[in-house]
Amino acid sequence: MTKPEAVLEPRPTGAGVLIVRNRQSGRAVVRADPSEIIARRLPDARVHELADGELLSDVVMRALGGDDPPEVLGVLGGDGSVARMAHLARCRDLPLLVLPGGTFNHFARAVGIDDPDAAIEALVAGEGTPVTAAEVSTDGAEPITVLNAVSIGTYPHVIAEREDRMDDMGKWLGGVAATWHALREASPVTIAREGRRAKVWSVFVSVGENDPDRVALMQRQTIHDDLLDVRIHHARGSRLRAVASLAFGRRTTAILRAIGLMPPDSDVQRLVAPELTLSVRTAPGAPSVYVHDGELEDGMPRQYELHCRIVPDAVRVYAPRGASE
Structure with missing residues (x-):
């Protein structure tokens, strides 16, 4: 099934992009550290590494409430971190940047992103697509965004x-x-x-x-x-x-x-x-x-x-x- 590609603004230097990194993702997988490529290719992006006990949602909400709120929400982590960031992106109608950093990276692979390079290429070129998701809720509680x-x-x-x-x-x-x-x-x-x-x-x-x-x-x-x-x-x-x-x-x-x-x-x-x-x-x-x-x-x-x-x-x-x- 083919749908129109999303109209997304190219971000050749990463300006307006917030990337939150969860180092706890993918601990069982040995892979190259993407920090250098992110710094080199997206010098104007803001990169925040989660501290022990720090919540991704708290980081994003502080940034959105600041003087220079991000226009793109990015995440370097596994499927759980990506789903949490996707929920925040939905709530604020902001585009999502996914840099795979987990064990399996199911969602990243589903959208054709095998490594951080592929995600950065799409960001620089302004290439993207709307993606169907699901919501799950229990006993009438607030729904959670589900990607897989x-x-x-x-x-x-x-x-x-x-x-x-x-x-x-x-x-x-x-x-x-x-x-x-x-x-x-x-x-x-x-x-x-x-x-x-x-x-x-x-x-x-x-x-x-x-x-x-x-x-x-x-x-x-x-x-x-x-x-x-x-x-x-x-x-x-x-x-x-x-x-x-x-x-x-x-x-x-x-x-x-x-x-x-x-x-x-x-x-x-x-x-x-x-x-x-x-x-x-x-x-x-x-x-x-x-x-x-x-x-x-x-x-x-x-x-x-x-x-x-x-x-x-x-x-x-x-x-x-x-x-x-």
Whole structure:
């Protein structure tokens, strides 16, 4: 699906651009430090590195309330940081500059940005596109902007367990330990939709239609598709299949399917709609959490209502020409 490219002002020196960097993003990935290229190519951009405990939103709101407010909001970080900045950009109707600096960079890759160079090229040339997003809210609270996906069930439980272990074990070892814990302890979640109740291992809600062969939808496949793509993995099989279904790489998914570890098609329900409302109830003793764009939302009541809706053309993003195709 092709949409008109956004009309964005070229910023050859970075004037009017605020870039907030989250060094905590992508700690498990070894990559070149982009500080030098940003300073060299965008000498007039303001770059702020988040301090420990400092909130991205606080930095942006201070800048917007200053004498020289930014005209472009940029972020160097992972999907969670990008989604938070996208929400602020939406609220102020400002364009978004995405410099990938996380572990997976799902959204950056979706808009054709593989590295900071590509983002800077688009900014300098004034190339961009409007991008569809989604909103998620729980129990009527203020909605959160979502760029890739929302999930409840086994995946958020793994993320919650991993975060508990990260300080001692690091992200990758913590993830292995969390996955092992899920193999022994994962519990189904009870959901209700339109009067029908079911026990499920997971629900994934993707922004835009996604690969029909996957259960775990973590990276969007389109940037203009004005629909939610929902996968509901019913709790009919083992915990092993529940954990195996979290594979999101095409090759890994194919291998697991070939050896019979992926859930059969009959266990996975697909819905495509502009919005979705679920009543969610976790098992006693299980964490009541959900994940959006890799960010864990914890402290939820044991039973809550989750609402997702699509938002067409939600944010204007600097992106290489052709990203709108």
